[in-house]
Amino acid sequence: MRDGLRELLPGLVLLTVVAVTAQALGSRIPFLTPLVLAVAIGALITNVVGLPERAEQGLKKHSLLLETAIVLLGASLSLDAIIAAGPLIVALVLFVVVFGLLLMTALARLANLNGRMGSLLAAGSSICGISAIAAVAPACNARQTQIAHAAATILLFDAVTLVAFPAAGQFLDLEPQFYGIWIGLSMFSTGPVAAAGFAHSATAGEWATMTKLARNALIGVVVLGYSILYTSRGASEPGQPMGRVWTDFPKFLFGFVLIAVLVNSGVLPDAVVTSLTITSDVLFLLAFAGLGFEIRLAEMYETGLVPVGIVGIHLLIVSGVTYIIATLLF
Amino acid sequence: MKGQGVERITMEPCLFEVYASLDRGWRACLLAATIVVGTLVVTAL
Numbered sequence: 001m002r003d004g005l006r007e008l009l010p011g012l013v014l015l016t017v018v019a020v021t022a023q024a025l026g027s028r029i030p031f032l033t034p035l036v037l038a039v040a041i042g043a044l045i046t047n048v049v050g051l052p053e054r055a056e057q058g059l060k061k062h063s064l065l066l067e068t069a070i071v072l073l074g075a076s077l078s079l080d081a082i083i084a085a086g087p088l089i090v091a092l093v094l095f096v097v098v099f100g101l102l103l104m105t106a107l108a109r110l111a112n113l114n115g116r117m118g119s120l121l122a123a124g125s126s127i128c129g130i131s132a133i134a135a136v137a138p139a140c141n142a143r144q145t146q147i148a149h150a151a152a153t154i155l156l157f158d159a160v161t162l163v164a165f166p167a168a169g170q171f172l173d174l175e176p177q178f179y180g181i182w183i184g185l186s187m188f189s190t191g192p193v194a195a196a197g198f199a200h201s202a203t204a205g206e207w208a209t210m211t212k213l214a215r216n217a218l219i220g221v222v223v224l225g226y227s228i229l230y231t232s233r234g235a236s237e238p239g240q241p242m243g244r245v246w247t248d249f250p251k252f253l254f255g256f257v258l259i260a261v262l263v264n265s266g267v268l269p270d271a272v273v274t275s276l277t278i279t280s281d282v283l284f285l286l287a288f289a290g291l292g293f294e295i296r297l298a299e300m301y302e303t304g305l306v307p308v309g310i311v312g313i314h315l316l317i318v319s320g321v322t323y324i325i326a327t328l329l330f
Numbered sequence: 331m332k333g334q335g336v337e338r339i340t341m342e343p344c345l346f347e348v349y350a351s352l353d354r355g356w357r358a359c360l361l362a363a364t365i366v367v368g369t370l371v372v373t374a375l
Contacts, residue, residue, distance in 0.1 A: 067354060068361045157349075251358075252356075259362070
């Protein structure tokens, strides 16, 4: 056990240093969240300096940290937030998520992109950016490089939309509620959505955040859907026993659902729920730092611009459709 | 007798080995459960 810990320690220390640095910089640099910075710093180190061999074992643990963070994320899943957002917003969110997932799947097939990569991009663009990619990855048994490439593509669009949507809001002179709902339905990650919303006005920021949180709440359902889809596909392959369905099933989902049920039924005190949410954020930061270390720019170059192209088309179509629907409803 | 005792102790799987034998998803659940219990205890104190 002591040898095991000794092997893990250098990598875990490296993850902690990156996470602390990202947290410190994130509070000083506007529009860049610590999560984005953690990925960026990890990617910078691995591509510029390279990794010491003895850190590899510890760095591999970022997947476990990520799954633990997702289990604890169940503590911040609020059914009240969904109800407060209103039935119309919920209906819109359901439509946009289903439409977005189907559209990305179709675009990925048209572009002849790997199915798992298509699923990662679909989840990332339709639910909540790289958190959704990370949550869906174990369900579809994606490779680390695919996760890293999908995350990098989504991060690129997070940066672009953070500038483009507020500019569009100003140019089109949109009402705060309309603008907030529109970006909450169209943009990818929660941090940039809130930032782009509050960049317009406080009211727009509140509507954007509320709409985005309602979208995020569907993450469990989407992960469950992908789990069933991929495990059934695995079982149908020749030579794959039915037991594979259970072996491949991401068991951390049980923990996620259990904690969400415990919190929403009021079993856990508020102070504990707050602590669990903070712990989940810290674990996400460590896991994202580890994810950054998986980004290999040389391999991304080999993947080409196809993911960037189809995510761009997806964003244009979804934001166009949500704009038209929001114009009719609000 | 001393040798048997040592043998018995080393053959018993320690908690770390049981943990290491689990699927990563279950490990995540176990780790999260430990965090929840630990937070409950600390909050209660």
